[in-house]
Amino acid sequence: xxxxxxxxxxxxxxxxxxxxxxxxxxxxxxxxxxxxxxxxxxxxxxxxxxxxxxxxxxxxxxxxxxxxxxxxxxxxxxxxxxxxxxxxxxxxxxxxxxxxxxxxxxxxxxxxxxxxxxxxxxxxx
Amino acid sequence: xxxxxxxxxxxxxxxxxxxxxxxxxxxxxxxxxxxxxxxxxxxxxxxxxxxxxxxxxxxxxxxxxxxxxxxxxxxxxxxxxxxxxxxxxxxxxxxxxxxxxxxxxxxxxxxxxxxxxxxxxxxxxxxxxxxxxxxxxxxxxxxxxxxxxxxxxxxxxxxxxxxxxxxxxxxxxxxxxxxxxxxxxxxxxxxxxxxxxxxxxxxxxxxxxxxxxxxxxxxxxxxxxxxxxxxxxxx
Numbered sequence: 001x002x003x004x005x006x007x008x009x010x011x012x013x014x015x016x017x018x019x020x021x022x023x024x025x026x027x028x029x030x031x032x033x034x035x036x037x038x039x040x041x042x043x044x045x046x047x048x049x050x051x052x053x054x055x056x057x058x059x060x061x062x063x064x065x066x067x068x069x070x071x072x073x074x075x076x077x078x079x080x081x082x083x084x085x086x087x088x089x090x091x092x093x094x095x096x097x098x099x100x101x102x103x104x105x106x107x108x109x110x111x112x113x114x115x116x117x118x119x120x121x122x123x124x125x
Numbered sequence: 126x127x128x129x130x131x132x133x134x135x136x137x138x139x140x141x142x143x144x145x146x147x148x149x150x151x152x153x154x155x156x157x158x159x160x161x162x163x164x165x166x167x168x169x170x171x172x173x174x175x176x177x178x179x180x181x182x183x184x185x186x187x188x189x190x191x192x193x194x195x196x197x198x199x200x201x202x203x204x205x206x207x208x209x210x211x212x213x214x215x216x217x218x219x220x221x222x223x224x225x226x227x228x229x230x231x232x233x234x235x236x237x238x239x240x241x242x243x244x245x246x247x248x249x250x251x252x253x254x255x256x257x258x259x260x261x262x263x264x265x266x267x268x269x270x271x272x273x274x275x276x277x278x279x280x281x282x283x284x285x286x287x288x289x290x291x292x293x294x295x296x297x298x299x300x301x302x303x304x305x306x307x308x309x310x311x312x313x314x315x316x317x318x319x320x321x322x323x324x325x326x327x328x329x330x331x332x333x334x335x336x337x338x339x340x341x342x343x344x345x346x347x348x349x350x351x352x353x354x355x356x357x358x359x360x
Binding site: 002005007008009010011012013038041042045046047048049050053 | 154155156288291292295296298316317318319335336337339340343344345347348
């Protein structure tokens, strides 16, 4: 299935987030080789220069580095990967907490409902 | 250096101005979307660049050369209407192109036929519209050209075929070539463009990089296009 992009933000930024997610969850393994720009462009059906721009951004953030002759590699630093994972999680949690509180739920309720959902697969009555 | 340079291009069909005072410079290593409503001049512009229409005024250079035999050898053109003789089989059309163009890669073209699931021995007149379009795309992409001019390559094809065609365009991309993709269907295609040119009533209304348009307007190119052209239409 071809990845859907939202309409509002630059595609290269959306790709950066998608790639960060892949690094965070290990789809792009620590120390592993990054696919070529061409392969990624075809995989995501996106302009190759846009892919290039996203990868340059990841390099800037030290998540990916270039080996002059052999291509690009994901960072070997597990601490860095842990950090992206934590940052992405923090973002998700804060979005979730805010939306739940907009529905009128207090912190204790949110905690209880979430715990119930995770252990039983539903949030009860 | 620009791969395509256009200065003060004017083209009329009788009293009708179809392209007006057009200035444009495009470098290699890009996929450029040429978008506009039907009748905006896209096909006319591509035909001029392909060397098929010489009745215009202005200065045009492709790869530094004026339009002529040399530029025709550099340019691979996919017209909107299929033009391959329908008595031919796919493999005949491929052999014909192979004879005619020195930059044609027969092996690559045959591989592409297989990937597109076309039977080399099938007669073109027995092929569906979608299959003929895929064959034509194969002929155009089988060449190692400096400029690819694609006129509505995804018009009238189903979404699966569309995806296959877009993949072929992305595979063909190279830093040494320039691809111009004319279409009025922007929404699903803008992601493969480096930049877009909005053509309206023969004039360039907007010309910018896709991501810059999104940054500036906070909207997709498709949405900006609709706004720009609804203004024009209501004048």
